[in-house]
Amino acid sequence: MRNLFFTFLLCFLFVPVSNAQFSEIEDFFGKSQESVSSHDENKAVAKDSIRIAELEKQIGQMESNEILYRELLKTYLSDSLRQAIRKITTPSFHKSAQGAPLIVNGDTLFMYYEACEEATAPERAANAAKAINSLVKTKDAVQDSIRLHYLENDRRYDIMYLRKVLTSVTGNDALRMNMSLDSLANMQRESIVAALKSMKTQNSFTQVFKRIGLFLLVLAINILVFYFINLFYRKMKLRIKTNRQKWFKPIVFSNYELLNANRQANLAAMLINLFRYLLILIQLLIFFPLLFSVFPQTKPLASKLIGYIVDPVKHIFYAIIHYIPNLFTIVIILLLIRYLIKGIAYIAKEVQNEKLKIPGFYTEWAMPTYYIAKFLLYAFMIAMIFPLLPGAETGTFKGISIFVGLIVSLGSSSAISNILAGLIMTYMRSFKAGDFIKLNETEGNVIEKTSFVTRIKTTKNEIVTIPNSFVLSSPTTNYSASARDYGLIIHTNVAIGYEVPWQKAHEYLIRAAKRTRGVLPHREPFVLDLGLEDYYNHYEINAYILDADHIPTIITELNSNILSVLTEEGVELESPLLMSQRKEPAKKWS
16 A cells, blocks of 8 residues: 555656646747847857756656656556456455354354365364364463464465464455455464463363352352242241231222232232242343353353343344334224224114114114124224234234134134024014013013023023024014004903803903903903804904013913803803713703
8 A cells, every 4th residue: 555655646746747847848948049149149059958958868767767657556556456356256255245253162263254275164164163172182282383384376374283284364365354465374373372372271270170169159149049039938928927917908899898808918928929930030040141151161051041031032122112103003093993982882872762863773773783883893993903913924823813713614603693693683673672472382581682592581480592593583473562562462262052142152251351450441352253163152252461471371360250250150161072061050041
């Protein structure tokens, strides 16, 4: 670099001076021609000739010097250009080139970037490390015996111990490090010598005894810390047990004792025990790497242990930091969906309480519609949040999602059909909770109507659970709805002989119906003649009621009243299978 600087300096100094002197010569010739007078022409010509000769001599010297400097500059620049081209075309000089470190005793001595004798940079590093480590096992190895051997044909230095080559320094290595070959070779030799001295010192008996003592000291401190942690736990547990009535007061919520003093003491002891385990874990995480770092042979294990501890913590910390924007987005989505659901719930309650009336929308549809909207909003929320969850793009997360979806799709076909049937029944308004219905052969009051099943309590207090899909596909009779809207008609069949005029039979049956509790007094019962049989006339008494929940009781009382009225009138009930004859003569009809 210094030679290059002086070369450019001389070039820039001499070239302007020569040009200036050429200009001076031209000016001089011009001025001399103008200043020559006729009386001293010979004298001026003589002086000018001498001056011209001197200038020509100086110009010749400068031209020869300029030629010399130009040749030197050309040679130097050509060498520099070749080196620059070599740096550009050699892959190891690229910024993306990864070097192979020579690691000895856990320390990096220097880096290899170039191949040498068909050995790649990592192979050179591994071979050099193996050769240097083998010298440590040689007890009589002397660091001063490490010398440099120059190979002129190959333009490289071999760093040797006796006749064994430890490593080589090539011209490409020097070019890569931007150093001279001699300087780089000496530097690498000194690094190897220093590493050998350090390894010899570390493996001495004094250092071994020091490490053993340090190991025992760390182990003793570890045992003491473990002892004091357990001692602290035992004493705190004893104090909690002794002062539980003094330290803890019962926690009462709505006249319910949520936590008494004993439960709080047990909870406090459990928390202290968890804190003890946490301290022991931290202790092990600190002391085990310290124990392994005492000896050079186990020092790499200490680094690995520390990496096992620190790397996950760093990874979690960085993941949390990078996840904060997604977390804010999730919080905003949750808040929006939450308040939207609250608004829909408010409107549904207003419709249910008949404070808000929507034409064509029944009050019993309010809450089911709210639940449907709530489900859809939650599904939409999950679809929006799912891509923002940590690890949502990983294959494991996707595999679990597919597996769960497959399980749900395979095992929920009947469940989904029941849910859809429940929704359809809600909007069909077939029945509601509390109605007295007949479903196939089952009669009773509906006590519960869920998304999956419908539960009916029969007149015998039997709870029958029926899937909604079966309810939807079966005929259903709603007695309560009929009673509310029209007045439900109950009926019973009676067989009366032909000896009783049909007008009297109608009168007796209507009188019995009017005696029955629950029959509407303002709606007249009526009798239907169902058929003329061989021995009797078949009548059907019909009466209006509003209390559909007590149909069996009302029909029972109606039957009792029919028997009472017919007995009072001396009328026999007849059928093809059974006929009874009273001791008293039957009443004669006129």
